[in-house]
Amino acid sequence: MYSTDHLDIPPLASAGGTVQLPGSKSISNRVLLLAALSTGHTDITDLLDSDDTQVMLQALATLGCQVEHRSNGEVRVHGLGGTLPVKTAALFLGNAGTAMRPLTAALAVLASQHGGQFDLSGVARMHERPIGDLVDALRQLGCSVTYTLNDGYPPLRLGTGEPTELTIDAPIQIRGDVSSQFLTALLLTLPLAARTRDIHIDVAGELISRPYIEITLNLMQRFGVDVKRDEWKRFTIPAGSQYRSPGRIPVEGDASSASYFIALGAIAPCSPGCDGISIKGVGLASIQGDIRFIEAARLMGADLSGDASTLHIRRGAWPLKAIDLDCNHIPDAAMTLAVMALYADGPSTLRNIASWRVKETDRIVAMATECRKLGALVEEGPDFIRITPPASAEAWSAASIHTYDDHRVAMCFSLAAFNPAGLPVRIEDPKCVGKTFPDYFETLFEVCQTPPANIPVICIDGPTASGKGTLAAALAHRLGYHLLDSGALYRLVGLAAERAGLATDETALKAENQADRLGELASSMQVRFTGDHILLNEEDVTELLRSESAGMAASRVSAVPQVRSALLGLQHDFRQLPGLVADGRDMGTVVFPDAALKVFLTASASQRAQRRHKQLISKGFAANIDDLLADLIRRDERDSSRSHAPLRPAEDALQLDNSGLSIEQSIDQMLIWWQDKTAFPKV
Numbered sequence: 001m002y003s004t005d006h007l008d009i010p011p012l013a014s015a016g017g018t019v020q021l022p023g024s025k026s027i028s029n030r031v032l033l034l035a036a037l038s039t040g041h042t043d044i045t046d047l048l049d050s051d052d053t054q055v056m057l058q059a060l061a062t063l064g065c066q067v068e069h070r071s072n073g074e075v076r077v078h079g080l081g082g083t084l085p086v087k088t089a090a091l092f093l094g095n096a097g098t099a100m101r102p103l104t105a106a107l108a109v110l111a112s113q114h115g116g117q118f119d120l121s122g123v124a125r126m127h128e129r130p131i132g133d134l135v136d137a138l139r140q141l142g143c144s145v146t147y148t149l150n151d152g153y154p155p156l157r158l159g160t161g162e163p164t165e166l167t168i169d170a171p172i173q174i175r176g177d178v179s180s181q182f183l184t185a186l187l188l189t190l191p192l193a194a195r196t197r198d199i200h201i202d203v204a205g206e207l208i209s210r211p212y213i214e215i216t217l218n219l220m221q222r223f224g225v226d227v228k229r230d231e232w233k234r235f236t237i238p239a240g241s242q243y244r245s246p247g248r249i250p251v252e253g254d255a256s257s258a259s260y261f262i263a264l265g266a267i268a269p270c271s272p273g274c275d276g277i278s279i280k281g282v283g284l285a286s287i288q289g290d291i292r293f294i295e296a297a298r299l300m301g302a303d304l305s306g307d308a309s310t311l312h313i314r315r316g317a318w319p320l321k322a323i324d325l326d327c328n329h330i331p332d333a334a335m336t337l338a339v340m341a342l343y344a345d346g347p348s349t350l351r352n353i354a355s356w357r358v359k360e361t362d363r364i365v366a367m368a369t370e371c372r373k374l375g376a377l378v379e380e381g382p383d384f385i386r387i388t389p390p391a392s393a394e395a396w397s398a399a400s401i402h403t404y405d406d407h408r409v410a411m412c413f414s415l416a417a418f419n420p421a422g423l424p425v426r427i428e429d430p431k432c433v434g435k436t437f438p439d440y441f442e443t444l445f446e447v448c449q450t451p452p453a454n455i456p457v458i459c460i461d462g463p464t465a466s467g468k469g470t471l472a473a474a475l476a477h478r479l480g481y482h483l484l485d486s487g488a489l490y491r492l493v494g495l496a497a498e499r500a501g502l503a504t505d506e507t508a509l510k511a512e513n514q515a516d517r518l519g520e521l522a523s524s525m526q527v528r529f530t531g532d533h534i535l536l537n538e539e540d541v542t543e544l545l546r547s548e549s550a551g552m553a554a555s556r557v558s559a560v561p562q563v564r565s566a567l568l569g570l571q572h573d574f575r576q577l578p579g580l581v582a583d584g585r586d587m588g589t590v591v592f593p594d595a596a597l598k599v600f601l602t603a604s605a606s607q608r609a610q611r612r613h614k615q616l617i618s619k620g621f622a623a624n625i626d627d628l629l630a631d632l633i634r635r636d637e638r639d640s641s642r643s644h645a646p647l648r649p650a651e652d653a654l655q656l657d658n659s660g661l662s663i664e665q666s667i668d669q670m671l672i673w674w675q676d677k678t679a680f681p682k683v
């Protein structure tokens with residue numbers, strides 16, 4: 001997951017490949033609760049691992065429900081069978097509506113039956129999301145529910161600590177036109193109270209988001225409770241209902257998350273050698289309502305096929321066709337249509353989406369504001385949005401997309417990176433995707449391509465111990481970019497030569513064929529970078545490479561042109577989405593001459609010797625400061641005077657002498673320079 005302040009997505013050109021979707025959030029949290037309420041244990045496969053499911057798992061654990069994470073990746077929930085082992089608890093439920101609503105209902109009823117008291121709260125936005133209709137229904141049942149901050153909104157106190165009689169004679173009334181989660185919460189809970197008589201739930205108003213109710217009913221059935229439905233008005237939970245574990249239950253891939261990759265297939269030209277986007281984990285037989293997004297995508301022109309559990313999408317009509325659509329049945333996935341509308345042949349209208357206003361943020365306002373930043377004309381109404389795409393390529397702008405702590409805003413606007421103007425898109429606070437799809441951007445980058453020239457590179461060259469590596473690693477971390485420590489490659493060649501018995505001293509390097517042998521060695525060595533570790537022929541040599549003797553050997557072999565050309569392709573391979581920070585001696589002059597930002601980092605020799613001394617001592621290596629100073633002067637001299645790719649600043653490099661700067665000050669300076677190079681407005 002990208003935990004950076006923002007993520008800059010370069011302009012993207014094409015897409016192709018296979019995406020494995022994470023589990024559905026709606027199914028995951030329902031299954032977790034149902035498993036906890038059941039008798040017996042339930043093994044859940046492909047459970048979504050995200051912020052919202054973590055919140056539910058944590059809540060269940062606090063309530064005394066035993067949850068095991070098994071070695072085969074399954075999660076085993078030991079059902080409580082309607083008992084309540086923990087009678088008082090305070091539960092923090094973040095911004096997870098799929099936890100807040102059902103747990104409110106379940107704990108209100110259990111607290112009445114067993115005498116408990118529970119405090120439920122969430123983040124600030126959760127305290128702005130209405131829950132009054134559900135509370136009114138629970139009060140009809142005789143449950144004690146108190147608003148502890150503002151009437152109609154969480155936080156809530158459930159129960160008094162004493163058992164109270166539930167009133168289930170009359171049908172329970174619940175509003176259906178604000179959020180279908182209120183009905184879901186009651187449906188999931190009321191089998192706990194229907195031991196001796198039927199319980200009826202009557203829906204007041206037009207029930208929205210019906211497909212989510214279908215998921216609820218489908219899953220309840222798998223846990224042994226068959227709800228009778230009369231139209232979408234009355235639901236009856238039969239007397240004697242009791243949840244029983246189905247044993248093992250798989251979680252489908254998330255159909256709402258599929259919408260981004262369906263849209264991707266519809267928008268992006270196929271990458272060479274690819275045949276569109278394949279999606280695994282969800283297909284035409286999905287029980288999730290958002291699977292009907294495929295109908296909308298087809299209307300807009302997507303060429304879409306599939307089977308029960310997979311989907312395949314290619315670009316069909318282009319530009320996409322504008323639509324006018326009632327989106328009540330696909331409220332979450334419909335946000336993706338708003339971004340597809342930016343690529344349409346006219347204005348698109350998405351109707352009946354009033355529920356957007358009470359989601360993670362007011363999504364109508366959010367989508368309108370951010371589409372406008374990209375250059376679209378947007379009209380918004382109480383329950384609709386109309387988007388007219390930018391009039392021409394020139395009308396697009398490089399936008400910094402504010403994401404409102406809303407995962408779906410972040411995910412759907414990533415697709416704006418296919419804009420015809422070839423502009424990058426900045427996604428602020430990309431970690432908000434952790435709610436449902438923590439690895440969304442990594443997955444996107446795996447199936448998207450763009451010419452290397454579109455992928456930004458920041459080069460930091462300079463003499464030894466000037467702080468290049470430290471600064472490069474920090475920048476890569478801040479920007480979510482890849483990191484190339486090119487010195488490590490030369491150090492690897494030095495080490496591999498030593499292992500192969502190839503001498504690298506000056507006399508040996510003059511011997512006939514020695515340069516060719518080193519070049520061959522450099523092209524054939526098996527190197528793997530995993531996190532902070534470097535493997536040579538599968539041996540972890542990370543620590544070995546950092547010694548001063550390895551640095552000296554690297555400096556010697558790096559003067560060999562055959563070695564340099566053998567390593568060139570390897571270095572170019574590091575230029576991957578979303579960007580690269582590369583440090584070395586010739587990054588800006590030879591390897592990435594088109595880099596957007598080149599910095600030549602220096603510090604006085606005595607400063608550098610002191611830094612290196614401190615660095616070596618802290619790692620437990622013996623070091624003498626005078627020897628280090630002499631060595632680094634010698635190394636700089638050799639690196640600067642060699643005939644191939646010598647150490648020198650690129651003509652367009654900015655110079656940074658950090659002798660008097662702290663690491664943090666150097667990073668700040670680099671970030672200022674980088675921001676100046678980007679297309680995004682300063683904040």
Ligand SMILES: Nc1ncnc2c1ncn2[C@@H]1O[C@H](COP(=O)(O)OP(=O)(O)OP(=O)(O)O)[C@@H](O)[C@H]1O
Binds near residue numbers: 551611663
């Ligand atoms: N601006 C700075 N102020 C103080 N110390 C620094 C600064 N920059 C880096 N250092 C410290 O100097 C030491 C050397 O830095 P680093 O290893 O990043 O240098 P380098 O240029 O990558 O060296 P080499 O080329 O030999 O790999 C590290 O211990 C680092 O923490």
Ligand SMILES: Nc1ccn([C@H]2C[C@H](O)[C@@H](COP(=O)(O)O)O2)c(=O)n1
Binds near residue numbers: 488554555559587
């Ligand atoms: N781009 C590069 C990177 C490194 N080298 C050589 C010269 C250095 O002395 C040696 C070790 O580099 P370090 O790990 O200290 O950055 O490798 C080079 O020639 N070109």
